[in-house]
Amino acid sequence: MKRIPVAGLLVTAMACALAQQKFGADGIAEYRKMLEDGNPSDLFEARGEELWKKKRGPKNASLEQCDLGKGPGVVKGAFVELPRYFADTKKVQDLESRLLTCMETLQGFDAAEIAKTPFGVGEQVSIEGLVAYVSAESRGSRFNLPQAHADEQKMYELGKRAFFYRAGPYDFSCASCHGEAGKRIRMQELPKLTSDPGDGVGFAAWPAYRLSSGEMWGMQRRLNDCYRQQRFPFPGYGSDVTIALGVYMGVNAKGAQSIAPAIKR
Amino acid sequence: MADPMRIRAQAADGKATVRVLMSHEMETGQRKDAAGNTIPAWHIQQVSARWNGATVMNAQWGPAVAKNPYLQFAVKGAKAGDKISITWLDNRGDNRTDEAVVS
Amino acid sequence: MRHPRLRRALFGLFAVLTACATPVTPSPDYDALMAEMMRASFREQGIAKMDRLMQDASNAECSKSEGGPLSDARSEAIQTANYKSVKMPADGKFIGDWREGERLAQNGRGMTWTDPSTATTANGGGCYNCHELSKAEISFGNIGPSLFNYGKLHGVANPEAPESLPIVDYTWRKIYNSKAFNACSGMPRFGHAGLLSEAQLKHLMALLLDPNSPVNK
Amino acid sequence: MQTRREILSGSASVAAMLAATGLLPRLAHAQNVPGYKASAFESKSIADAMAALGVAMPSESTDIRVTAPDIAENGAVVPVGAATSLAGVKSILILVEKNPNVLAAMFDVSDAVEADFSTRVKMGQSSNVFAVALMGDGRSLFAQKDVKVTLGGCGG
Numbered sequence: 001m002k003r004i005p006v007a008g009l010l011v012t013a014m015a016c017a018l019a020q021q022k023f024g025a026d027g028i029a030e031y032r033k034m035l036e037d038g039n040p041s042d043l044f045e046a047r048g049e050e051l052w053k054k055k056r057g058p059k060n061a062s063l064e065q066c067d068l069g070k071g072p073g074v075v076k077g078a079f080v081e082l083p084r085y086f087a088d089t090k091k092v093q094d095l096e097s098r099l100l101t102c103m104e105t106l107q108g109f110d111a112a113e114i115a116k117t118p119f120g121v122g123e124q125v126s127i128e129g130l131v132a133y134v135s136a137e138s139r140g141s142r143f144n145l146p147q148a149h150a151d152e153q154k155m156y157e158l159g160k161r162a163f164f165y166r167a168g169p170y171d172f173s174c175a176s177c178h179g180e181a182g183k184r185i186r187m188q189e190l191p192k193l194t195s196d197p198g199d200g201v202g203f204a205a206w207p208a209y210r211l212s213s214g215e216m217w218g219m220q221r222r223l224n225d226c227y228r229q230q231r232f233p234f235p236g237y238g239s240d241v242t243i244a245l246g247v248y249m250g251v252n253a254k255g256a257q258s259i260a261p262a263i264k265r
Numbered sequence: 266m267a268d269p270m271r272i273r274a275q276a277a278d279g280k281a282t283v284r285v286l287m288s289h290e291m292e293t294g295q296r297k298d299a300a301g302n303t304i305p306a307w308h309i310q311q312v313s314a315r316w317n318g319a320t321v322m323n324a325q326w327g328p329a330v331a332k333n334p335y336l337q338f339a340v341k342g343a344k345a346g347d348k349i350s351i352t353w354l355d356n357r358g359d360n361r362t363d364e365a366v367v368s
Numbered sequence: 369m370r371h372p373r374l375r376r377a378l379f380g381l382f383a384v385l386t387a388c389a390t391p392v393t394p395s396p397d398y399d400a401l402m403a404e405m406m407r408a409s410f411r412e413q414g415i416a417k418m419d420r421l422m423q424d425a426s427n428a429e430c431s432k433s434e435g436g437p438l439s440d441a442r443s444e445a446i447q448t449a450n451y452k453s454v455k456m457p458a459d460g461k462f463i464g465d466w467r468e469g470e471r472l473a474q475n476g477r478g479m480t481w482t483d484p485s486t487a488t489t490a491n492g493g494g495c496y497n498c499h500e501l502s503k504a505e506i507s508f509g510n511i512g513p514s515l516f517n518y519g520k521l522h523g524v525a526n527p528e529a530p531e532s533l534p535i536v537d538y539t540w541r542k543i544y545n546s547k548a549f550n551a552c553s554g555m556p557r558f559g560h561a562g563l564l565s566e567a568q569l570k571h572l573m574a575l576l577l578d579p580n581s582p583v584n585k
Numbered sequence: 586m587q588t589r590r591e592i593l594s595g596s597a598s599v600a601a602m603l604a605a606t607g608l609l610p611r612l613a614h615a616q617n618v619p620g621y622k623a624s625a626f627e628s629k630s631i632a633d634a635m636a637a638l639g640v641a642m643p644s645e646s647t648d649i650r651v652t653a654p655d656i657a658e659n660g661a662v663v664p665v666g667a668a669t670s671l672a673g674v675k676s677i678l679i680l681v682e683k684n685p686n687v688l689a690a691m692f693d694v695s696d697a698v699e700a701d702f703s704t705r706v707k708m709g710q711s712s713n714v715f716a717v718a719l720m721g722d723g724r725s726l727f728a729q730k731d732v733k734v735t736l737g738g739c740g741g
Contacts, residue, residue: 027654027655027656027733028656028658028735030654030655030656031654031655031656031657031658031664032658034652034654034664035662035664035705037284038284038286038335038337040286040288040333040335042271042286043268043271043286043287043288043333046268046269046271047268047288154396154401157396157398158398158401158402158405160434161398161402161431162402162405162406164431164432164434164435165402165406165423165431166423166426166427166430166431167420167421167422167423167427167431168416168420168421168479169420169479169486169556169561169562169563170479170556170561170563171426171427171547171554171556171557171561172556173431175434175435176511176554177511179435182510183509183510183511184509184510184511185497185498185509185511186496186497186507186508186509186735187507187656187658187735188509188658190511194435211658211659211661211662212659212661213661214290214331214332214333214661214662228416228480228481228482229480231416231420231479231480232410232416232420232421233410233411233412233413233416233417233418233420233421233481234410234411234412234413234416234481235409235410236409236410236411239408239409239410240405240408240409241405241406241409241410242409244405265658265659280699291707293707295685305615306615307615310617310618310621311618311620311621314698316697319697320695321695321697321698322692322693322694322695322697322698323692323693324690324691324692324693324702325621325622325626325690325691326689326690326691327626327686327688327689327690328686328707329681329684329686329688329689329690329706329707329708330689330690330704330705330706330707331661331662331663331704331705331706331707332661332662334704334705335664335703335704335705336702336703336704337666337702337703337704338692338698338699338701338702338703339698339699339701340697340698341696341697341698341699342697354618355618356615356616356617356618356621357615357616358616506733506735507735
């Protein structure tokens with residue numbers, strides 16, 4: 001056992017490190033493995049379940065009668081069939097836009113107001129919990145979006161066009177990053193989203209806890225930040241382009257097992 | 266009030282492994298807001314664990330512990346049915362105690 | 369059937385007949401629906417204005433082809449137009465400081481709605497997002513090819529020397545407007561789109577071509 | 586009719602008044618938990634942290650284990666573990682050499698818990714991570730590991 005002055009510590013460490021370290025993808029895989037146990041999304045799931053069952057809003061009602069597509073109150077299995085067409089709103093809706101409908105009709109919240117609220121503020125925080133809870137109730141299930149309704153088919157076609165739509169100062173489209181398999185930005189793998197990228201990858205890995213911000217991101221927030229980095233203008237919360245992309249990616253991911261809520265860089 | 270913790274405690278090989286997730290911002294005091302003002306430090310400073318009511322561990326944390334903190338440790342001799350409770354206190358005077366039964 | 373014209377005519381007739389025989393379900397006009405969806409879904413935010421949704425020929429045609437190649441004629445036309453847009457450096461000098469170039473290559477910021485300004489000084493080149501450059505940086509993307517030893521592999525001993533001019537000229541144009549050589553290139557047009565200034569482009573040139581740059585070590 | 590903003594500013598002034606008279610039940614500003622070793626947690630170097638805790642500079646020991654990834658994909662969350670199987674441990678510390686404040690966490694060990702703790706820390710940059718065991722006999726021992734923090738994503 002030897003005593004080392006502080007200044008010497010760095011040098012020895014560097015020498016050892018150079019000899020032993022796993023660089024690149026192996027190192028990242030090791031890092032991710034260490035974080036698998038203890039995903040803070042658990043905290044959001046618990047908060048979401050409480051919000052789902054709690055009487056809230058101007059009508060002092062819970063969300064327990066919310067119809068997520070499998071009938072009022074059915075949460076299990078609903079997430080892996082979204083986005084889908086809803087007869088009451090005559091619209092194809094994703095999880096977040098459907099939650100807004102329920103928050104408005106059942107609880108009396110102003111859906112348009114929540115859609116305008118910045119992420120991470122006010123009722124948007126409630127939605128972070130709710131998407132974690134609802135998606136967790138389909139954990140392990142396989143994506144199977146309905147495509148029987150003409151509007152669902154239409155949204156798929158439009159989503160495909162949106163996916164390949166190149167514009168902005170960088171000439172980027174979704175396909176710039178997600179059109180080919182095996183690609184990375186820096187060390188970040190980019191799932192190919194034009195076909196099924198596999199279980200728990202791409203569409204099947206959102207919502208997710210973001211380590212960078214310590215927040216739960218649903219698909220709406222994921223797409224919003226994609227468009228930010230695509231250098232596009234701002235997509236409205238629950239806007240048709242976001243729903244259409246959800247349908248396109250979700251239908252392409254048919255059969256993929258959902259691991260949501262996942263944990264992401 | 267702060268959200269509940271998620272505590273899992275599993276007995277095996279004569280000990281119980283305890284895994285805890287806490288809901289907390291763990292603001293460092295090093296960051297600035299959009300207006301350029303320093304966001305004050307706000308973090309858990311003390312964490313303690315009790316096994317069937319008796320304190321078995323005391324920890325102190327700085328703001329370098331990550332947001333929504335995770336903690337794992339093991340209680341020697343704890344078995345299924347025992348109670349593990351965790352308490353945290355932060356520098357704003359907020360605190361939270363939650364309990365789990367060892368499985 | 370040997371006569372293509374006749375075949376087309378018959379096929380057209382067949383299509384009309386089937387259309388008349390079955391109840392009419394008009395296929396949606398996706399071009400119109402798409403245009404309306406994009407217009408209605410986005411709004412301007414900060415420096416990201418709605419005109420960013422407009423497409424030039426490269427973007428419009430490469431979107432339509434969904435990642436597939438364009439016809440040779442269209443590729444040629446788009447590349448020619450983009451080639452012509454390239455402005456060479458006013459003072460005839462191409463090589464800046466590779467250290468500045470490395471900083472730009474590391475910096476992936478700029479032009480998002482959270483960035484305060486569209487000025488070139490606010491932008492990075494983001495090169496490492498897609499390319500390997502120096503060996504010291506292990507966090508690099510692979511959407512673009514590796515550029516490690518770019519100058520060395522092209523035999524550039526002195527980027528200022530006349531014999532280096534062909535590769536220097538090509539590299540400048542490629543960074544300035546990548547669509548000059550590939551109509552559907554995935555790389556931003558750093559000069560053409562006003563993302564980087566002439567001086568910044570020179571720094572990136574130095575990063576790639578200066579023998580002292582870590583890229584060529 | 587009162588607008589929401591007026592109500593808010595009204596309640597803010599009420600809060601200010603209560604605060605001024607010391608009637609607020611809980612202080613809005615930060616206040617250390619009693620017994621908190623603030624000077625140790627504010628230390629800028631390992632030597633300062635050890636001095637603040639009143640312990641000797643640690644010696645390297647193979648009996649101490651530090652677990653951390655070689656590469657952290659995100660410096661905001663870096664899993665770190667510190668452990669020893671030596672008997673007579675008083676405390677286990679986790680330190681990050683290049684953080685603005687080096688000491689991240691300190692665990693006081695009792696006979697009922699193993700001297701083996703895992704948590705997650707923030708790292709501003711690539712750095713050595715140290716696990717230090719403070720022993721009952723006054724010795725302090727360390728193990729270290731270099732963790733590289735990568736830049737990820739688009740950097741935007």
